[in-house]
Amino acid sequence: MKVVIQTILNVEGNRGFRNGEFHVKDSEFKKDPGFAVAVVAFEWIQQQKKETGQRDTIIEEVIWNEKNDITQIVREIEPVLPEDNLPF
Numbered sequence: 001m002k003v004v005i006q007t008i009l010n011v012e013g014n015r016g017f018r019n020g021e022f023h024v025k026d027s028e029f030k031k032d033p034g035f036a037v038a039v040v041a042f043e044w045i046q047q048q049k050k051e052t053g054q055r056d057t058i059i060e061e062v063i064w065n066e067k068n069d070i071t072q073i074v075r076e077i078e079p080v081l082p083e084d085n086l087p088f
Contacts, residue, residue: 001023001024001025001026001029002021002022002023002024003021003022003024003037003040003064003065004019004020004021004022004064004065004066005019005020005021005022005037005040005041005044005062005063005064006018006019006061006062006063006064006066007019007041007044007045007048007059007061007062008060008061008062009045009048009057009058009059009060010057010058010060011052011055011056011057011058012055012056012057015060018048020044022040022041022044023040024036024037024040033068034068034070034073035073037064037068037070038062038070038073038074038077039077041062041064041070041074042074042077045057045059045062045074046079059071059074059075062074
């Protein structure tokens with residue numbers, strides 16, 4: 001499934017608008033379209049943060065296909081970090 005995601009981010013007081021077209025797995029989209037798109041948007045926002053040197057970033061708005069607001073869902077996503085398998 002292809003979707004268009006639009007973001008408005010505030011990077012240390014500078015607001016910026018970006019949009020792009022992304023692929024979302026059909027199986028994930030069928031289960032929960034909002035969450036599936038939010039995960040893709042979250043990953044894209046993390047990429048944008050890397051491009052700005054990991055500066056303080058506020059997610060102001062995230063919309064997909066020009067009408068579906070997923071801002072709150074994206075804000076609530078927490079990255080899953082691999083468990084440490086250290087022997088001590």
